[in-house]
Amino acid sequence: MDYQQYIFLIPLLPLVTFILLGIFGRKHFKTSAGIIGTASLLASTVLSLIAAYNYFFVDGKVNGLYQKIVVFKYSWLQFSPDVSIDMGIILDPISAMMIVIVSFVSLMVHVFSLGYMKGETRFATYYGFLSLFTFSMLGLVLSTNIFQVYIFWELVGVSSYLLIGFYYDRPSAVAASKKAFIVTRFADFGFLIGILVLGFYGGTLDIATLIERLTSSQSAEFLAISTASFVGVSALTWGLTLVFVGGAGKSAMFPLHIWLPDAMEGPTPVSALIHAATMVVAGVYLVARLFPIFSMDAVVLNIVTWVGASSAVIAAVIACTQTDIKRVLAYSTMSQIGYMMFALGIAKNGGEDGLGYMASMFHLFTHAFFKSLLFLAAGAVIHAVHSNEMKDMGGLRKLMPITHISFLVACLAIAGIPPFAGFFSKEEILLAAFQSNKIIYFLGLFTAGLTSFYMFRLYFSIFWNKSFHPVHTEGEEANPNDEGTLSMKLPLIILSVFAIFAGFVPFSKLVTADGLPLETHLNILFSVTPVALSIIAILFAAKLYKTENERPAKIALSLGTFYKAITNKFYIDEVYLFVTKKIVFNLIARPAAWIDRNVIDGCINGMAYVTATTSNVIKGVQSGKVQNYALYFFGGIAGLAVMFIYWWK
């Protein structure tokens, strides 16, 4: 089947929707915007599914090897015969997988938002932004050129900024959107320099060519980039590290994670789409896309591994203490992305050692379903309770049966209980870690236990614990309708199905580092430890949070300052504030402002002052009196006469 006929429609349909809703939405589509956006995305999703199906099962495989198919490519900016920024579409296992995830989750979010955002004054704008995001994300995953990736990378950043700040009348949302934009933009600066370093030595910006040139250890480009060094580190390491900095910023890896919890100020479906399932995994996707080059450099892979692992652990620890349910989910997202990162870091390109790569992509796949399900379910809860705080919830299982069940499914999935989706991908990651690095394995195991604990802490606090006292105004009884419209329940049900069954996708046959299918052998004995750990953690959480009791408070008290440090997220935000406000502002910004105000403005003001004063002095000459002018005229003539007589010989 010819992909050229329809694949460009996948990203273009949301773009058209965005333009339509962005320009005419507020006037003409005030209420129909949701239907329009959803319909166009439904078409996009169907096309993605067709494309992915054709790729994986019909013609993507040649001689048992998945090909990278460049569907179309257009030279957009040509710098030199070799270097150009292209706009193209590539289909390979990970991009085919990503378009399915992005369009599908986005579709679910579109449907959910029909109910969740109903009656919002900027309803059309909201759908416009969602479409913009979907377009950018699809463009990002289909890119053939590393600069094209960068362009779409910035576009997803912008749409994330717009959506976090959607409730722009709340100062906290505005602050959060700015924080997200600045932190990721700061990281993107690293990405840009990384691109330039790789592009400079590789002599091209095309990803496929770049990979080809930089992975054969005999090529001139590889020799150049690995011998050139700066501060004792090779240019290859620098370039890849800087690219990874960009990815870490987008994927909220420690220490660039500070924007993600605050980003929860946005509407909850947005958090489900952008800050759980799609945009935040862009960093993982980027590393995976350039993985053949990453695998040439052990140092960078080590950085990826440790950043991923530390993020996973730190986020899981913090998540145990947060009380805002969306923030718990945000930290859990960060923790799971840390998982994907370190799985990439411990992988090698191809063969049995490529297990980590495949596991990482697998986890990305399953995580997208259960995490967006968690967020949407949390959205439904927030919609009903009108609060983000755990203490306002409790005992909701009777009031919201569908939300309850789907949340439970998602929790079991993320906790890695068989046969839910998370179990399979997490086992693959732990197995890969076990085979290559025992320390990472134990960190991963520890995180897995913590994950089960805080997810079930959340689950029990929301749906069990005390009986529900509505915080509604007097007289307004909580009723079963609180669970929301059908459009809100339907995505929960569909995603629950995926959260249960996504693990059975024969992923190792489809997505691997080198395109060859990988034989996985799930070892039951190996799975016992993580699963047992998860169950213990769940029982522990149940003991603490299933009924209302004093135990959690006592434990918190006994941990003392340590607990306080965790609640305050290890004071990382404070460190950032200290660095920016005290150091950057005082030592760099203030002197710069002083120079601007006094030296540069002073020069300009001085020039203006001199001109004004001089003209004030000499303007009396222009008296408007004819006789004065005549006098100057005669004076001038007399002066000239004197000159001619005495000096002109």
Next chain:
Amino acid sequence: MNEIPLTHVLYVSTALFFIGMYGLFTRRNMITMLMSIELLLNSVNINFVAFNKYLYPDKLDGVFFTIFIITIAAAEAAVAIAIIINLYRSHKSIDVEDAAELKW
């Protein structure tokens, strides 16, 4: 009868020139100023004629110039009087001090 020397003629023309200049600078009435300008022009005419007569008696260039200047002076007077009349219509005055709007 002795010929009058050139310098005498020049004294007269110089005197005429400075009388004209004095009038131009001191009088506020525009008609008087115009008359002063005529004095200036005529002093120049005298110079032209005198130099022609004393230095190049066989040529007529200076006399031609004088005729040109007289012609131009007539035209200039016409233009100047037109300006003065217009000024009078707008300002109800031909005092040059009253027409000092064109300044900074």
